[in-house]
Amino acid sequence: MTMLDAPTLAENLATDAKILARGVTVHYGAKQALNGIDLDIAGNRVTALIGPSGCGKSTFLRCLNRMNDTVAGARVGGMVTLDGEPLYGPGALDPVLLRMRVGMVFQKPNPFPKSIYDNVAFGPRIHGLFARKADLDEAVERALERAGLWHEVKDRLHDRATGLSGGQQQRLCIARAIAVDPEVILMDEPCSALDPIATARVEELIDELRDNFAIVIVTHSMQQAARVSQQTAFFHLGNLVEVGPTERIFTAPEHQLTQGYITGRFG
Numbered sequence: 001m002t003m004l005d006a007p008t009l010a011e012n013l014a015t016d017a018k019i020l021a022r023g024v025t026v027h028y029g030a031k032q033a034l035n036g037i038d039l040d041i042a043g044n045r046v047t048a049l050i051g052p053s054g055c056g057k058s059t060f061l062r063c064l065n066r067m068n069d070t071v072a073g074a075r076v077g078g079m080v081t082l083d084g085e086p087l088y089g090p091g092a093l094d095p096v097l098l099r100m101r102v103g104m105v106f107q108k109p110n111p112f113p114k115s116i117y118d119n120v121a122f123g124p125r126i127h128g129l130f131a132r133k134a135d136l137d138e139a140v141e142r143a144l145e146r147a148g149l150w151h152e153v154k155d156r157l158h159d160r161a162t163g164l165s166g167g168q169q170q171r172l173c174i175a176r177a178i179a180v181d182p183e184v185i186l187m188d189e190p191c192s193a194l195d196p197i198a199t200a201r202v203e204e205l206i207d208e209l210r211d212n213f214a215i216v217i218v219t220h221s222m223q224q225a226a227r228v229s230q231q232t233a234f235f236h237l238g239n240l241v242e243v244g245p246t247e248r249i250f251t252a253p254e255h256q257l258t259q260g261y262i263t264g265r266f267g
């Protein structure tokens with residue numbers, strides 16, 4: 001773990017970014033997957049991570065809630081902060097509390113083999129957020145409502161979540177992620193298993209959620225990045241090549257590599 005010295009840290013923190021990454025490296029054994037990434041994630045915005053397969057998007061996303069801790073052989077270096085508090089190194093945030101503040105939705109909907117209700121209540125229960133059943137019920141309803149799923153499931157809350165359609169399961173996973181009121185939601189290709197209608201529904205939802213959360217989404221769809229994000233970061237071979245307002249990245253990229261990728265010449 002390389003830590004930046006104190007003055008550099010203070011300078012870097014003089015921004016209003018929700019999450020700040022500086023010089024982030026990741027190694028898997030001897031192989032380096034990220035070569036020092038500097039990126040600010042703003043609050044109330046959607047940041048899209050794009051780039052060819054294997055360039056390090058998922059690896060970087062996992063640095064933001066310490067999910068790489070669970071990957072055997074993975075080593076993270078550099079600095080990541082959430083509201084100025086370090087995620088790694090001395091005085092780091094507790095990973096369990098961190099993951100409550102920075103939730104994650106994966107590529108494949110992964111509901112627990114439990115009821116719809118229990119899936120959404122899972123996080124609030126393990127963190128002991130509500131003492132009274134009525135309060136928990138209300139939190140479950142609110143999360144399902146915000147995920148745009150309440151009306152489809154309100155009469156079957158105690159049915160198994162695995163009986164839902166793929167698109168419904170993904171919205172359930174989003175409800176599960178937001179039930180603990182996170183500040184940031186990380187989404188790794190959340191629509192890749194969904195049909196166009198379910199995808200559109202999830203995209204609408206992302207747009208609504210950004211009023212309350214910072215969202216980071218990995219996507220292989222340029223159209224999706226253009227539709228849902230305000231900031232786009234282009235990764236290539238473990239490097240962050242370019243980051244900027246989505247509209248500029250897609251209309252006037254500064255870098256040849258970005259231009260080549262967004263116009264489909266490689267990737």
Ligand SMILES: Nc1ncnc2c1ncn2[C@@H]1O[C@H](COP(=O)(O)OP(=O)(O)OP(=O)(O)O)[C@@H](O)[C@H]1O
Pocket residue numbers: 028033051052053054055056057058059060071072073
């Ligand atoms: N658990 C792991 N062990 C070893 N190497 C890994 C591991 N996970 C990822 N890598 C390697 O790190 C690099 C970045 O992988 P990563 O999964 O972050 O790419 P990605 O941009 O998300 O790709 P994709 O678009 O295909 O999902 C790749 O070379 C990959 O092979």
Ligand SMILES: [Mg+2]
Pocket residue numbers: 057058059188218
């Ligand atoms: Mg990936």
